[in-house]
Amino acid sequence: MPTHPFPGWKDKVLFTPGPLTTSRSVKQAMLRDLGSRDHEFIQIVKEVRSALVTLGGVSEPDYTAVLMQGSGTFGIEAVIGSIIPPTGKLLVLVNGAYGRRILQIASVLNIENDVLSVGENQIILPEAVEAALDGDKTITHVAVIHCETTTGIMNPVEAIGSVVQKHNCIYFVDAMSSFGAAPLNLGTAHIDFLVSSANKCIEGVPGFSFVLARQSALLAVRGYARSLSLDLYAQWAGLEKDGQFRFTPPTHAILAYYQAIQELEMEGGIPKRAERYRKNYEVCLEGMRRLGFKPYLAPENRGYIITSFYYPEHPNFNFQRFYTLLSDKGFLIYPGKLSQVDCFRIGHVGRIDASDVYGLLAAVRITMIEMGMADLFEKEASL
Ligand SMILES: *Cc1c(COP(=O)(O)O)cnc(C)c1O
Numbered sequence: 368m369p370t371h372p373f374p375g376w377k378d379k380v381l382f383t384p385g386p387l388t389t390s391r392s393v394k395q396a397m398l399r400d401l402g403s404r405d406h407e408f409i410q411i412v413k414e415v416r417s418a419l420v421t422l423g424g425v426s427e428p429d430y431t432a433v434l435m436q437g438s439g440t441f442g443i444e445a446v447i448g449s450i451i452p453p454t455g456k457l458l459v460l461v462n463g464a465y466g467r468r469i470l471q472i473a474s475v476l477n478i479e480n481d482v483l484s485v486g487e488n489q490i491i492l493p494e495a496v497e498a499a500l501d502g503d504k505t506i507t508h509v510a511v512i513h514c515e516t517t518t519g520i521m522n523p524v525e526a527i528g529s530v531v532q533k534h535n536c537i538y539f540v541d542a543m544s545s546f547g548a549a550p551l552n553l554g555t556a557h558i559d560f561l562v563s564s565a566n567k568c569i570e571g572v573p574g575f576s577f578v579l580a581r582q583s584a585l586l587a588v589r590g591y592a593r594s595l596s597l598d599l600y601a602q603w604a605g606l607e608k609d610g611q612f613r614f615t616p617p618t619h620a621i622l623a624y625y626q627a628i629q630e631l632e633m634e635g636g637i638p639k640r641a642e643r644y645r646k647n648y649e650v651c652l653e654g655m656r657r658l659g660f661k662p663y664l665a666p667e668n669r670g671y672i673i674t675s676f677y678y679p680e681h682p683n684f685n686f687q688r689f690y691t692l693l694s695d696k697g698f699l700i701y702p703g704k705l706s707q708v709d710c711f712r713i714g715h716v717g718r719i720d721a722s723d724v725y726g727l728l729a730a731v732r733i734t735m736i737e738m739g740m741a742d743l744f745e746k747e748a749s750l
Pocket residue numbers: 384385438439440441465512514515516541542543544564
């Protein structure tokens with residue numbers, strides 16, 4: 368049910384993993400109609416692609432950026448479906464739902480695969496990857512999630528990259544929810560292919576994903592694609608040839624993205640953005656603790672992009688009611704995605720800062736009183 372009287376009213380604040388709250392100026396950048404084959408649009412696409420390579424800590428032509436229509440999963444499916452030869456074998460490192468999704472994509476595409484799986488509260492250790500690669504010499508490709516958004520855990524992609532490189536395998540990283548939020552150099556991490564999407568930490572709107580690829584690795588995959596529209600090599604070749612997409616591009620989302628990249632630069636780049644997100648996380652964690660909530664991950668595994676909290680042990684707690692009462696107050700949190708444990712999630716990313724987090728915490732406190740759960744924080748008089 369709409370809680371606002373008409374469109375254009377104030378939007379709710381999104382404490383989600385994406386789509387995220389974006390700036391007004393990013394949304395305003397979409398109020399244009401550009402032809403997909405017009406030189407102005409082609410120039411914008413070119414600049415966006417270059418900026419993405421720079422944000423990956425690398426440079427052209429060693430690395431190149433390919434924009435792909437669709438949400439993040441489409442980008443992942445384009446990579447998995449395009450880079451593995453018919454005789455190849457993919458090892459997927461899994462500690463959450465997004466790792467399992469890569470496995471599912473490989474299965475649907477009939478790509479031979481194996482899995483190295485650990486608990487959802489554990490990081491993937493490079494030593495375990497080393498053992499898996501030593502144990503199966505037929506593995507040619509390795510895929511891992513950087514920030515497993517299921518829990519917010521950060522996998523050590525640099526250390527895993529060294530192991531993968533040592534075994535001469537191709538290395539794919541799903542950095543969907545971390546790209547733009549955490550500094551990462553694709554070169555030193557030995558990453559061959561990386562995917563993220565428009566509506567995550569660069570703070571654009573949904574509509575496309577992008578692939579950062581080591582050019583030499585990309586040039587080697589011609590003809591492997593298992594799909595026409597999700598053919599990574601063909602998409603890249605089209606963009607290189609005349610700067611155009613093969614099929615209708617999301618012109619408005621790309622205009623928004625162009626603006627979002629400029630705003631990232633104005634903010635001071637990825638290190639400054641990481642600082643803002645980390646502050647959101649710290650204020651949120653401390654405040655939620657005082658209200659009686661416990662985070663799912665151990666301190667050493669916790670990232671600052673998104674946090675999973677256990678459902679509180681209280682007879683009056685009901686997630687749907689909690690969610691709705693917070694939503695009525697203008698704050699959207701996110702359900703959990705864990706396979707065994709009941710959790711909900713609070714994101715710390717998007718165009719939000721500590722003042723929004725304080726607002727959320729006040730709303731959580733009032734909601735707990737409404738639900739008859741104030742005893743969880745009453746011992747804490749300090750808030
Ligand atoms: C958001 C996300 C995706 C992609 O999700 P879409 O809904 O397809 O955009 C994939 N992997 C991770 C780690 C994510 O956070």
